[in-house]
Each structure stands twice: as structure tokens, then as C-alpha cells.
Amino acid sequence: MNLTLPPGNFKAYLFDCDGTVADSMPLHYIAWKKALGECNCPFDEELFYSWGGVPPVEIVASLNRIHGLNMPVVEVADRKENYYFDQLPQLKPVREVIEHLEAQHGKIPFGIVSGSTRESVVNSLNTLGLLDRFDTIVASEDYQRSKPAPDAFLLAAERLGVAPEFCLVFEDADIGIQAATAAGMASIRVPNPLERRAAGTIA
Numbered sequence: 702m703n704l705t706l707p708p709g710n711f712k713a714y715l716f717d718c719d720g721t722v723a724d725s726m727p728l729h730y731i732a733w734k735k736a737l738g739e740c741n742c743p744f745d746e747e748l749f750y751s752w753g754g755v756p757p758v759e760i761v762a763s764l765n766r767i768h769g770l771n772m773p774v775v776e777v778a779d780r781k782e783n784y785y786f787d788q789l790p791q792l793k794p795v796r797e798v799i800e801h802l803e804a805q806h807g808k809i810p811f812g813i814v815s816g817s818t819r820e821s822v823v824n825s826l827n828t829l830g831l832l833d834r835f836d837t838i839v840a841s842e843d844y845q846r847s848k849p850a851p852d853a854f855l856l857a858a859e860r861l862g863v864a865p866e867f868c869l870v871f872e873d874a875d876i877g878i879q880a881a882t883a884a885g886m887a888s889i890r891v892p893n894p895l896e897r898r899a900a901g902t903i904a
Contacts, residue, residue: 702897704797706869707887713863714805715854715881716798716835718815720753720873721891723825724795725785732784737764739780740772750895753874754816754848756841757781782821789828798871798891802834810836812857814870816847837861849876851884858884 720726730749737744742764752760757778765772802811811834815822819840826832837860844852858865870881870888881888892900 702797702892704801704871704889704891706801706889709869709887710867711809711869711887712867713810713812713858713861714802714869714871715812715814715857715886716802716871717754717873717877718813718822718825719817720893721795721871722798722802722813722831723829724793724894725825726750726753726873727894728788728791729781729785731788732781733760735784736777736781737772740770740777742768742770742772746895750893751875753893754872754877754880756816756847757818758841759847782818785821786824789824792825792828794829794831795891799831801871802831806834810861810863812837812839812861814839814853814857816841816853818842848874849879849883851880854881854884854886858886 716722719729730746733744758774761772761774761777813822813835817840819838819842822838822840823832837857839853839857844856846852854870858868865885868886870886871891872878872881872888873891873893878888878890
């Protein structure tokens with residue numbers, strides 16, 4: 702998997718966390734299957750990846766609507782997070798993204814812009830030894846409108862003091878790319894594990 706950056710004079714990099722910096726999506730899916738299985742709620746893998754970047758409570762609420770269920774939204778989302786935390790020792794970084802991060806570290810500011818909770822982001826980055834690389838973290842608690850709305854990316858740019866047109870976004874989810882575009886930012890898409898598996902680049 703090669704990541705070729707678009708041309709531009711970028712003064713900040715904004716990274717999604719799960720599936721972009723951290724190769725965590727397979728672990729999140731296992732956690733979702735376990736938590737939702739306790740409620741007899743199915744969650745198709747393709748649907749899971751298409752919802753990359755959606756906050757956990759929104760995922761549970763959407764599944765309730767789809768399947769006519771009444772799962773306790775916060776409780777199920779919290780249970781899923783705890784199942785993910787149990788798997789953190791298995792977490793690895795997305796190497797191709799880290800290469801770009803390390804190449805510019807100390808030269809321009811970095812931000813994390815995630816649909817996950819702050820606790821989840823911090824735990825993932827701590828596990829990977831990368832938390833100190835980022836100048837700001839925008840997590841699901843920090844905004845009202847989630848991706849594909851541009852709010853989270855715009856907030857990160859504001860915190861870093863960099864105009865949106867000088868920010869480059871690294872994202873693995875389509876809704877994240879849409880959010881970056883809506884924010885007036887250039888972006889590069891990181892193939893998710895489902896796509897890499899189909900291309901034969903991972904087992």
C-alpha cells in the first residue's frame with residue numbers, strides 16, 4: 702500500500718485515528734460483534750466499515766432504528782469500548798501513515814480528528830507510543846455534528862491556528878473524506894482492511 706500525497710503547501714496534518722493512524726478497525730469490529738451479540742443485534746462487516754468515523758452512540762442508535770430494537774444506547778456503546786480496550790495489546794499502527802507522520806514531525810503541527818471518544822483515542826495512541834506527536838485531539842465529545850459535516854476538522858484547524866486550505870487530512874472512511882472536502886481541505890484516503898484484503902495486500 703503506497704500513500705502518495707497530493708501537491709500543496711501544507712502547514713498542518715490532520716489525522717483520523719481508527720483505521721488511519723491505528724490499525725484498530727478489525728479490533729473495533731470484534732468488540733462491536735461481542736457487545737451487539739449480547740443484544741442479538743447483527744452488524745454486517747461492510748456496513749461497519751461504511752460507518753467508519755461515526756460516533757459509537759450514533760451507531761447503536763442507527764442499529765436500533767434499522768432492526769427495530771431498543772438497545773440502551775450509552776450502555777451498549779460503553780460495553781463495546783471496554784471490549785475494544787481489552788484488545789489494545791494487539792494494536793498496531795498503520796505503517797504507511799506513520800511514515801508520513803514521522804517525516805513531518807516537528808516541522809508542522811498535527812491534530813487527531815476522530816469519531817471515537819477521547820478515552821478511546823488516548824488509549825489507542827498511548828498503546829502505540831504516539832500520543833505526544835499530536836498538538837490537539839478533537840474527539841466525539843467536542844462537536845455536535847459528526848462527519849460528514851466539516852465541524853470536527855474546522856475545529857482542529859482553528860485550534861492549530863492553520864487555515865483550512867493549508868491542512869492535509871488523512872482518512873480511511875468515505876464520510877471522513879467528505880467532511881474534509883466540506884471543510885475546504887485536501888485529503889488522502891487510506892484503504893481500510895476490507896479493501897486491502899480484497900486487493901490481496903493483507904491476509
